Amino acid sequence: MGDKTMTADEAVARLRSGMTLGIGGWGSRRKPMALVRALLRSDVRDLTVVSYGGPDVGMLAAAGRIRKLVAAFVTLDSIPLEPHYRAARERGAIDLMEIDEAMFLWGLRAAANRLPFLPVRAGLGSDVMRVNPGLRTVTSPYDDGETFVAMPALRLDAALVHVNRADRLGNGQYLGPDPYFDDLFCAAADEAYMSCERIVDTAELTKEAAPQTLLIGRHTVTGVVEAPGGAHFTSCAPDYGRDEAAQREYATTPWPEYAGRLLDPPAREGS
């Protein structure tokens, strides 16, 4: 069995411009920020980003790396409106596939199950249909005859996620209250890169934690990156909460100035 450990820069070196990239976490929670920062150091661009958006989307949008975004929202949680994403939208800089949160989840599930679509009772009657003219509907073949949105699979070229613990083989563990959708992002992707707070021996994973914390299976993971503080400034319960001061600084600093600081040799990453 292969050792999949690599650095954040090595993981990002495997990505190519024009890819469809899924990013795990939710809003400003357990985002793979060390991998996002590595992406900002690289010259990868023209990305289609699929994300329950937070500062990952804000930074990549500010840096002009996103051609198209698939999202239901972009938020910093404690700061409801993501300022850099907002500015990018208001200057017409990114193409948006705006869909509902559940449509997004059904799209990931369809991709993970190798289905072309899944029927979802969401979107009909709303302007999600108007702004996504490519969306189709499907009618139940049974007696109810109900019409649904046929949510297309959100198949990903690559996924980036961050978890609390992992082994060198790519088994990933979350220790906080919410898994978010990181397992689905990995299963929906051709390649998945998983950063973690700490790499441990496989036997350590279940020594104290229950087996259902083993969220991500190694068969869905291409590379493992040890990155302590790798979700900073987003939260990574129970290892740390959101760094609100750092988030405020990000939200209030003009991007060129912030990017200059950000792309300095990273202090908080173990890679």
Next chain:
Amino acid sequence: MTVTRAEYCVIACAEAWRGDGEVLASPMGLIPALGARLARLTFAPDLLLTDGEAMLVRPDGTPEGWLPYRRHLEFVTGGRRHVMMGASQIDRFGNQNISCVGDWARPKRQLLGVRGAPVNTLNNPTSYWVPRHSRRVFVETVDMVCGVGYDHAGGARFHRIPRVVSDLGVFDFATPDHSMRLASLHPGVTVEDVREATSFALTVPDDVPPTREPTAEDLRLVREVLDPANARAREVS
């Protein structure tokens, strides 16, 4: 001590969940959250509440269940939920917008995005809370339909908008064409106040009742247990 406008708003929000039974109350915003917890502590003891993150909790904070986002979305599609969302814009048939203002392709102001409004409105009862009732919120036409109104729902099986609560009163859609109706006025507010703050024609019954008075127990719970720091006064003054 006289009852404040914010306290009437809490009462009006709490009443949204009356008779719902054993369902998840999902309040968004402070005053709806106070309303849901007040309902749970008084007339709706079977309601389920979350801690705002991934746990179902009793009013004292004791966890009684696990509700990460993926299961929360199943609660929505299973229908055993009544959400009260915010609205940056809402129109006379209950279409709601939280996505953006202006042309969607290049918005004047990018807001939150559609979030879960489409799935909410087609699957479980969805009420709304507007802390500052104005013509900018109660508009003729919303710029982006996120929450689906009665004229767009096409009679969808599970679509229902029980009420809209604002700092001026309570509104519902109990009219033949499901257009918005003034259901109650908070004490101190006139029909004229509401008309002036609303861009579209509201149905106003001949006799508009006042929003109900809080009981002594309601006031004790709100003031001493649920919101002793009076954060509610910052949302509605």
